[in-house]
Amino acid sequence: MLLQFVINGLITGILYSLAAVGFAIAYNTTHVFHIAAAAVYTAAAYCFFFAVRTVGMPVWAAAGVALAFAAALNLACEVAVYRPLNQRKAAHSVVMIASIGVLAVILNLVAMLFGNETKIIDNTIQPAIRWGSLILSRPQAFQLGLGIAALAAFAVFLRFTSFGLKARAFGNDPALFALFGFGDASTRMGAYAIGGVFLGAASCLSAYDVGMSPHSGMPVLINALVAMIIGGIGRFTACIAGGILLGILQALAVWRFAANWQPAVTFSLLLVFLFFRPQGLFGYKKRIV
Amino acid sequence: MTYLLHIAIMANLYILLVLAANLPAGRVGLLSLCQAAFYGIGAYLAAFFLIQFQLPFVMVAGAVMLAAALVSLLVSYASIKLKGDYFVLATLGFQMLVFTLLYNWISVTRGPYGISGIPGVQLFGWGFGKLSGVGGYFVFSTVLSVAAATLFVHLKRSPFGSLTQAVRDDETALAALGRNPDRIKFQSFFISAAFSALAGLLYASYIGYIDPTSFTLDESIFILSALFIGGVGNVAGPVAGALFVVILPEVLRFVGLPDAVAANLRQIIYGLALVLTMFLRPQGLFGEAEVAK
Numbered sequence: 308m309l310l311q312f313v314i315n316g317l318i319t320g321i322l323y324s325l326a327a328v329g330f331a332i333a334y335n336t337t338h339v340f341h342i343a344a345a346a347v348y349t350a351a352a353y354c355f356f357f358a359v360r361t362v363g364m365p366v367w368a369a370a371g372v373a374l375a376f377a378a379a380l381n382l383a384c385e386v387a388v389y390r391p392l393n394q395r396k397a398a399h400s401v402v403m404i405a406s407i408g409v410l411a412v413i414l415n416l417v418a419m420l421f422g423n424e425t426k427i428i429d430n431t432i433q434p435a436i437r438w439g440s441l442i443l444s445r446p447q448a449f450q451l452g453l454g455i456a457a458l459a460a461f462a463v464f465l466r467f468t469s470f471g472l473k474a475r476a477f478g479n480d481p482a483l484f485a486l487f488g489f490g491d492a493s494t495r496m497g498a499y500a501i502g503g504v505f506l507g508a509a510s511c512l513s514a515y516d517v518g519m520s521p522h523s524g525m526p527v528l529i530n531a532l533v534a535m536i537i538g539g540i541g542r543f544t545a546c547i548a549g550g551i552l553l554g555i556l557q558a559l560a561v562w563r564f565a566a567n568w569q570p571a572v573t574f575s576l577l578l579v580f581l582f583f584r585p586q587g588l589f590g591y592k593k594r595i596v
Numbered sequence: 597m598t599y600l601l602h603i604a605i606m607a608n609l610y611i612l613l614v615l616a617a618n619l620p621a622g623r624v625g626l627l628s629l630c631q632a633a634f635y636g637i638g639a640y641l642a643a644f645f646l647i648q649f650q651l652p653f654v655m656v657a658g659a660v661m662l663a664a665a666l667v668s669l670l671v672s673y674a675s676i677k678l679k680g681d682y683f684v685l686a687t688l689g690f691q692m693l694v695f696t697l698l699y700n701w702i703s704v705t706r707g708p709y710g711i712s713g714i715p716g717v718q719l720f721g722w723g724f725g726k727l728s729g730v731g732g733y734f735v736f737s738t739v740l741s742v743a744a745a746t747l748f749v750h751l752k753r754s755p756f757g758s759l760t761q762a763v764r765d766d767e768t769a770l771a772a773l774g775r776n777p778d779r780i781k782f783q784s785f786f787i788s789a790a791f792s793a794l795a796g797l798l799y800a801s802y803i804g805y806i807d808p809t810s811f812t813l814d815e816s817i818f819i820l821s822a823l824f825i826g827g828v829g830n831v832a833g834p835v836a837g838a839l840f841v842v843i844l845p846e847v848l849r850f851v852g853l854p855d856a857v858a859a860n861l862r863q864i865i866y867g868l869a870l871v872l873t874m875f876l877r878p879q880g881l882f883g884e885a886e887v888a889k
Contacts, residue, residue, distance in 0.1 A: 409867065573692075
C-alpha cells in the first residue's frame with residue numbers, strides 16, 4: 308500500500324519536474340518570473356484536445372502538434388513581451404506584472420474558446436498494468452516512461468550541447484556572455500522554445516490521464532515553483548530532484564494525513580526551504596540579492 | 597438606485613484594499629501576493645466578533661485590525677530575510693497556507709460551506725446605530741474610504757512617507773544614514789494588513805456571508821492588478837485603479853454580452869491593460885513612482 312503511494316507520488320513528481328524544468332530553463336537564463344508559463348501549460352493541453360477530438364489526429368501526432376504549439380506560444384511571450392521590456396531596461400517586477408497580464412489574457416481566451424468546464428481526451432476505460440500488488444494505469448505508465456526519458460534527454464542535452472553551455476553561461480552572467488560576442492537574443496529564444504516543449508510535455512501527459520480545465524495550469528505552476536525552490540534555483544537539473552521529492556512527499560502526506568491537507572504540507576515545505584535553506588538542496592550557496 | 601449604491605460600496609471596499617496594497621508594493625517596493633490573506637483574516641475574525649459578541653464598531657474594527665496586523669509580522673519577517681523573487685514566493689506560500697486553513701479547518705471556519713447570517717455593524721453597540729441596507733453602508737463605507745485616503749495622503753507627506761520611499765529607492769543608503777529599513781518594512785506591512793482587514797470587516801458585515809473563495813490567490817493578484825493599472829506610489833493611482841476594476845464589469849454588463857463571455861472578456865481587458873501599462877507607463881495611469889526592482 309505504501310509502495311503504491313510512493314509510485315503514484317513519483318509519477319506526480321515527474322510531471323512537476325517536467326513543468327519545473329520548463330519554467331526553470333527560462334528563469335535561470337533570463338531571470339524573468341514567467342508566470343504566464345501556467346497559461347502556456349493550459350493552452351498546450353487544449354491544443355492537444357483540439358487536435359485529437361476535433362481534427363481527429365492520432366494521439367502521438369496530436370502530442371507533437373501540442374508540443375510545437377507550446378514552444379511557439381512560450382516563444383511568443385518572450386518576443387512580444389519580455390524582450391521588448393528587457394530592452395527598455397524595465398525593472399524585474401514590471402516584467403513579472405506584465406507576465407501576470409499575459410497569463411490572464413491567454414487563460415481567458417482559452418476559456419472563451421473551449422468553455423470553463425473540464426474536458427477529457429480519452430474517455431474509454433483502459434486496461435491497468437498489474438505488477439504484484441502494484442497497479443499502474445496506462446496513462447500513468449506513459450507518464451513514468453516518457454517523463455523519465457524527457458528528463459534524461461534534458462540533462463544530457465544541457466550537459467553536452469553548446470546551447471546547454473551557453474544557457475548556463477548566460478544565466479550566470481549575461482553581461483560577460485555578451486562581452487564574449489555571443490548573441491543573447493538567440494539564447495533567450497532557445498531557452499523559451501525548449502521551456503515551452505517541457506511545459507507542453509507535462510501538460511499533455513497530464514491531460515491524457517485526467518483531462519484539463521482552464522484552471523489546471525496555475526496549481527501545477529505553483530507546485531513547479533516549489534519544486535524549483537526545493538531543488539535549488541540556478542541549477543537546471545536540480546529541479547528534477549525537487550519535483551520528484553515534492554511529489555513523493557505529497558503522496559506520503561495524503562497517506563499519513565488526508566488529501567485536503569496536502570497544500571498545507573506543500574507550502575509549509577516552501578516556507579521552510581525559503582527561510583532555512585534558500586539555496587535549495589543542490590543549489591549554489593550565494594548571497595541572495 | 598440600490599444597484600448604483602451597491603457598486604459605490606464595492607468601489608469603496610476596493611479603494612481600501614488597493615490603498616492598503618499600495619503601501620508595501622508601491623511605496624516600499626515589496627511585491628506581496630498575500631493581500632487577500634489579510635482581507636480574509638479580517639473578514640473571518642469580523643464574522644466571529646459580530647456573531648459572538650455584539651460589540652460596537654470601533655471595538656470590532658480595533659480587534660480585527662490589530663489581529664491581522666499581528667499576523668503580518670510573519671510576512672514582514674519574510675520581507676526582512678528574503679529579497680526579490682524569494683520574497684514573492686514566500687508571500688505566495690503564506691497566501692496559499694491561509695486559504696488552505698480557511699478551507700479545511702472546518703470546525704472553526706466552516707470551510708467551503710462558509711459563514712452565513714453575519715449581522716450588520718453596530719456603530720454604538722448593543723443594537724444602537726445598527727447598519728442595514730445599502731443606504732447605510734454606502735454612507736459608512738464612503739466615510740471609511742475617505743478617511744483611509746486622507747490618512748494615506750498624510751502618511752505619504754509625513755517623515756514616514758519619505759522613509760518608505762527611501763527604502764524603495766535605496767535601502768543601503770538609508771541604512772548608511774542611520775535609519776533602520778527593516779523597521780519601515782515592518783511598519784508598512786502592519787498598516788497594510790490592518791486596512792486590508794478593515795475591508796474584510798466591511799465586506800463580511802455588508803454581504804452577510806463569507807466563504808474562502810473570496811480570499812484566494814486570484815483575489816490577491818486582482819488587487820495587485822488594480823493597483824498597477826491605476827498607479828503606484830500616491831493615493832490617486834490606487835483610487836483610480838479600484839474604480840476601474842469595479843466599474844468596468846458593470847459597463848460590460850450594459851453592452852449585453854452573455855454572462856460567461858463577459859466574465860472572460862473582463863479578465864482579458866484587465867490582462868491587456870496590465871501589459872499595456874507596463875509597456876507605456878510602468879508607474880500606472882495616475883501613479884507617480886517607478887515600480888521598484
